[in-house]
Amino acid sequence: MSAALSEAAIAAELQHHPAATREEAWRRAERALRLRAALLAEADRAGLAPEPEDDAPVRETADESRIRRLLERRIRVADVSEADCRAEFARHRARFRTPPLFEAAHILIAADMSSEDARAPARAEAARLASLLAARPDSFARLAREHSACPSGADGGGLGQITARDVTPEIASMLAAMTPGTICPVPVPTRHGYHLLRLDRREDGRDLPFEAVRDRIRDHLRQRAWLDAARAYAATLTDVSAEEEPAP
Template structure:
């Protein structure tokens, strides 16, 4: 299939990243970069260390192909997680290795642009490792989690909500036809499918759950005042037209249990701690390395103000 012959630029970037990190290499003693790929009709072996292709002295193993697959988004991964997809990935990995060999032939490492880019990447990696090193000991204790949860229960409160269905029509004549069908025994859902002008008609008028503030006031007031199973005695008029409402279910306000929100709390508390450490470390570094923003007016210290006043007085 054509879809497997050309991989997207996103996948190519991932391939480059993997090869930049370094694929496993084994010395075979072959001087020429001869490419030997596994035949396409062969079934992919299960052993992750199985060699899938050789490019000169470099071996590409099944686990390398799987690593690429693991870096793809779920939809694309599903597309390539088969024999043809694995072969397509393998072919691109071979291509990237060939370009690596070409780069070495051309001695691109000596190119000034390459050296500059390499130094820039190196600096980025150093920064990332430095920040990770500073943050590595950040931990959140169970006591901190429990305390934050108790003090902020309002943040974990799920408001009262209702589930309702409705039939929306433009005027009184249309609403009368709805009422006639309901009196004749037609179900609310079927009447919605027949008469409603709202897209929800496809679901029998079902609007799902909603809390206060999500619907127009007239509709919301009527829905929240009803009992489960009731159909509004009179149509509710809004800017959209006339609604006949059926209340399907009602949920009282509740607080999400700690276990349900624990992961969110850990992440939030860790981020708070990391943010403080980050700022504290920056303050320490600015003091240590004497940062100066060129052209920015420097704020005078109290001692400097006194000295300035003394000089003025001595004139």
């Protein structure tokens, strides 16, 4: 593909290709535009007109429709066998576990964490409450009702059963390190403010049986095989290697 691309076109495409440097983002945007042009040229040669899918969650553009139809014609992947799924299951056994469950409570002292003027009084208030809790752990629910900025404060700070995905990374890490039945001795800062945490119970994750994840594994392997085939096909249309080429 030797046609020159305008700087304006590359600049407009740039937003879709985040990278560590502008130079790398620019290179990715230029490569994506060249691939798109190559795919559309191939769709022209195949005489493919736009046929947008009516049930698509986001309506396709004419070019997107033509590229999709081209890929549907040109890319074929073998079906995934039961043996393939079992091999993937055995290779990545640790992935197929239920997440740990935490039964916890918190008191949130809210603050604009981007401002030291807002952080300082919130930090001092959280430290004061931490001292009170160290002396009277049984006062947690009362202090939550009186001071927490979270709606859970009305229920004594109780969060119910949660997983790491339900809370911020800072809270998830602290809960994972805590012993059930204890209160974290220091407030935990997050983007929302300072949290006082109590861990009531933890249920460790358990291994899932193959039958429970077979369909998820099959879908993953199908998608991976399709992407590999799409990259290989793209490489036949451009001068970029299959390893470098983004999926269409």
